[in-house]
Amino acid sequence: MTLLTVENLSRAFGSTQALSDLSLSIDGGEVVALMGANGAGKSTLVKILAGIHRPDAGRIVWDGQNYHPESPWDAAASGIATVHQSTDVVGVPGLSVADALLLNRFADGHQPFFLSRRTIRRRAAAIVAHAGFELPLDRDFADLGSADRQIVAITRAISNNARLLILDEPTASLSARESERLYGIVAQLKARGMAVLYISHRTADLQAIADRVVVLRGGRNVGAFSRPVDFDAAIETMIGRPLTAVRPDRRQNFEREVLALRDVRLLADSQPFDLTLHAGEVVAVTGVLGAGKTRLLSALYGNGWFASGSARLDGLPFQPRSARQALDSGVVMAAADRHASALMPPDWPGESIAATIGLPHLKTWYPSGFLFSGREIREGRNAIARLGIKAAGADASVWSLSGGNQQKVVIARWEVEPSRVLLLDEPFQGVDVGARQEIISVIRAHGDRATLIATSDPEEALEVADRVLVMENHSLRRFSLSHPQSEKTA
Structure with a gap:
């Protein structure tokens, strides 16, 4: 029986069309997974179903009736519950798990104002027993791990008679064992006839539990795949082009080894x-x-180290104890949050384009300790011309630039001096398509440097790289999704 039908749903935010004529359906007892790159429309659809946003056009039918929730409370009352990726708001530090299970009932007035601890625990125990799960009812919610917080949220949804459970990236912060536990819970819910809409980038999730995978691109439903899912085909549908034709200039044969990691464990149990x-x-x-x-990336840049394993840089042992040691070895990094890690605060000395580029090179450029602006201004001007940075000049504030141009400045910082390894963590955050292509051209221009990029967006990975690896549970495998293979054996 079809529980939810979405017909020609559209939603725009200003000039951005988040959803465009999106249609899909979910049956009772079915697990439907949503797959799509960042900006594909997954979050917007979830927020509409949860009563946070309203569609501009289209129709939603829930259990045979037109559905237009005014708020998350309205959605929950209708039987649609959402468990978001961040579970911090599920409970309150200082209160017990039993309290967390009853929080929404306290808020909506369904419980007496005064309740004894014994009564709260008894009612929470009844909720857990009905759900069929196990939870430490007396533990402080703040002491729970991510997996138990997810289970608290799911248990509370079941106690409210939810018939559709929306799980938004539920395993993003879970270990492999915790993820397996969640898969079992989803299987239980499915057996009871509950529908599950599951949003995840993790192919392991989708392979484990999805009856059907719906692929979104540009706010539209561009394909659906039933079990067994061909994930290579699903990825190609998601990005709109064959995996083998992502980059016409993709290189395959490389001779000189720069960095080699062997038997690395990021965590003791990975x-x-x-x-x-x-x-x-x-x-x-x-x-x-x-x-x-x-x-x-942080370990390679001197912030901590691996639980075990070894690394060699240009054939020599490599284990930096600090960012300075990494820099001195020729390993450089642009972190994910450029505002916190690479840019001086507004109105501070050193917040110009030239000074931002020169900051990590002061030791090399000015060994005597005296600072002269000539070298910085010259390198800043060269960077503006080389990377196409849209700025009034090298002495302009970096805070006057757009996000894409700020990122170009951060990249330029590591282009002015030779390096052996460039580490880039989410380099395209807040960067538009045009600026992204310019940054990619700069990244790929070096023939003697190795570049390692971390990105949560598979489309970005395929767009920039010669080789793409997938990291799951702190370990690597090739991007050939339908045939998982570790980098060790590739």
Whole structure:
């Protein structure tokens, strides 16, 4: 029986068309997974179903009736519950898990104002028993891990008689064991006839639980795949072109090894992997938030180290203890949050384009300790011309630039001096398509440097890289999604 039908749904935010004539349906007892790159419309659809946004056009039919929720409370009362990726708001630090299970009932007036601890615990225990799960009812909610917080949220949804559960990237911060536990819970819900709309980038999730995968691109439903899902075909549908034709200039044969990782474990309980980067090669690592991408890059930049394993840079042992040691070895990095990690605050000395580019090179450029602006201004002007930075001049404030031009300045910082390895963490955040192509051209222009990019967007990874790897549960495998294979054995 069809529970939810979405017909020709559209929604725009200003000039951005988030959804365009989107249609899909979900049956009771079915797990439908939504797959799509960033900006494909997944979050907008979820927020419309949850009563946060309203559509501009189209119709939603829920259990045979027209559905137009005015708020998340309205959606929950109708039987549609959403568990968001961040579960911090599920409970309150200082209150117990039992309190968290009853929070919404306290808020909507369905419980007496005064309740004894014994009564709260008894009613929470009844909710957990009805759901068929196990939870530590007396523990402080703040002490729960991500997996147990997810289960609290799901249990509360079941207690409110939800018939459709929307899970938004539920395994993003879960370990492999915790993810398996969640898969079992989803299977239980499916067996009870509950419909599940599951949003995830993780192919392991979709392979484990999805009855059907719906692919979104540009706010539209561009394809659906039933079990067993051909994930290579699904990815090609998501990005709109064949995997083998993503980059006409993609290179395959590299000779000189620059960085080699062997038997690396990012965490003590994660699977070991090997990774080799070659001169002139651009390698992208994609995966969801919490998969371990940033941990890998941070370790290579001297912020912590691997749980085990070894690294060699240009044939010599490499284990930097600080960013300075990494820099001195020729390993440079642009972190994900450029505002916090690369840009001086507005109105501070050093917040110009020239000074931003020169900041990490002060030791090299000015060994005597005396600062002269001539070198910085010259390098700033060269960077503006080379990267197409739209700015009034090298002495202009970096804060006067658009997000894409700010990112070009951050990239330019590592172009003015030779390096052996360039690490880029989410380099295209807040960057429009035009600026992204210009940045990609600069990244791929070097023939003697290896580049390692971390991105949560598979489309970006395929667009920029010679080779794409997937990180799941702090380990790597090739991008050939229908045939998982570790980098070690590739």
